[in-house]
Amino acid sequence: MPTVYFNGKFIPENQALVPINTHALHYGTGCFEGIRAYYSEKENALLVFRMQDHYKRFLQSCKILMTTPEESVDKLCEITTKLIQKNFEKIDLYIRPLAYKADRAVGNFNLKFLKNGLAIYTIAFGRYLNTDKGIRANVSSWRRIPDNVIPARAKITGGYVNSSLAKTESLLAGYEEALFLDNQGHVMEGTGENIFIVRDGIVITPPESDDILIGITRLTVMTLLKNDLGITVIERSIDRAELYQTDEVFVVGTAAEVTPVVEIDGRIISNGKIGKITADVKDLYFKLVHGDYPKYRKFITKVEL
Numbered sequence: 001m002p003t004v005y006f007n008g009k010f011i012p013e014n015q016a017l018v019p020i021n022t023h024a025l026h027y028g029t030g031c032f033e034g035i036r037a038y039y040s041e042k043e044n045a046l047l048v049f050r051m052q053d054h055y056k057r058f059l060q061s062c063k064i065l066m067t068t069p070e071e072s073v074d075k076l077c078e079i080t081t082k083l084i085q086k087n088f089e090k091i092d093l094y095i096r097p098l099a100y101k102a103d104r105a106v107g108n109f110n111l112k113f114l115k116n117g118l119a120i121y122t123i124a125f126g127r128y129l130n131t132d133k134g135i136r137a138n139v140s141s142w143r144r145i146p147d148n149v150i151p152a153r154a155k156i157t158g159g160y161v162n163s164s165l166a167k168t169e170s171l172l173a174g175y176e177e178a179l180f181l182d183n184q185g186h187v188m189e190g191t192g193e194n195i196f197i198v199r200d201g202i203v204i205t206p207p208e209s210d211d212i213l214i215g216i217t218r219l220t221v222m223t224l225l226k227n228d229l230g231i232t233v234i235e236r237s238i239d240r241a242e243l244y245q246t247d248e249v250f251v252v253g254t255a256a257e258v259t260p261v262v263e264i265d266g267r268i269i270s271n272g273k274i275g276k277i278t279a280d281v282k283d284l285y286f287k288l289v290h291g292d293y294p295k296y297r298k299f300i301t302k303v304e305l
């Protein structure tokens with residue numbers, strides 16, 4: 001039975017239960033993170049990727065929703081390290097912190113006066129999308145949630161209804177992922193990934209002021225493209241029709257890692273193969289997260305038994 005961290009204690013997962021009337025369950029008032037830890041056989045350790053940065057973003061999300069836990073970034077990292085040690089297995093792990101409104105959901109929408117709960121749990125996690133062959137995606141009929149509706153820049157549980165509707169529509173239509181437009185028709189991101197396109201050797205990705213989550217993988221990939229591959233990266237809004245004309249498209253995220261997109265709305269991208277820039281940055285990313293890129297070791301927290 002895995003251990004979870006639940007409101008100040010490490011307890012068996014089957015004892016970490018919330019009442020049926022919990023506010024977050026009714027109204028989607030929770031903030032979460034998704035962190036990966038890769039098992040390294042060479043080091044016999046789990047290598048947690050950018051844990052500090054994930055917890056910094058966690059607290060930023062919590063600030064918007066007023067679900068800030070008592071624990072600091074350092075304390076959250078310390079708790080997570082202990083939790084990984086308790087659940088240590090020689091496999092890749094996904095770590096899920098959740099800060100949520102724990103009061104009873106009856107006639108109370110004042111976030112300021114609602115009690116917060118905190119849970120952190122881990123699950124075994126392999127590939128999320130097909131990073132080897134690439135995926136087929138469609139442009140969703142659902143639009144991305146705007147900042148003045150539910151801020152996409154925060155990982156708010158209720159906001160993921162938007163992702164669930166879009167992903168379900170795509171899967172039912174035979175695609176593997178959905179790409180969101182905003183209400184002006186610009187391309188925002190996937191349901192759990194940021195998007196990059198390649199045009200004439202230049203890489204383009206939507207800016208932070210668009211309705212996107214400011215992904216940690218996005219920042220990592222931008223660094224690799226610029227500093228290690230010497231490629232120009234431009235942050236600007238992307239039109240829908242550009243998707244059909246680009247040389248390469250890839251999506252990135254903690255779960256999705258670097259996943260090539262080889263078809264969008266029936267248009268074949270890059271002859272249905274993985275483009276050169278996508279392949280190069282994907283290789284570097286995998287090397288980095290597995291601890292084999294000394295220059296970026298600072299992004300990794302090594303957890304041993």
Ligand code: PMP
Pocket residue numbers: 034189190191192193194212213214215216217218252253254255
């Ligand atoms: N966009 C959305 C909507 C997401 O849920 C995620 C996954 N957290 C991402 C982008 C990628 O963010 P990150 O690289 O920090 O995982």
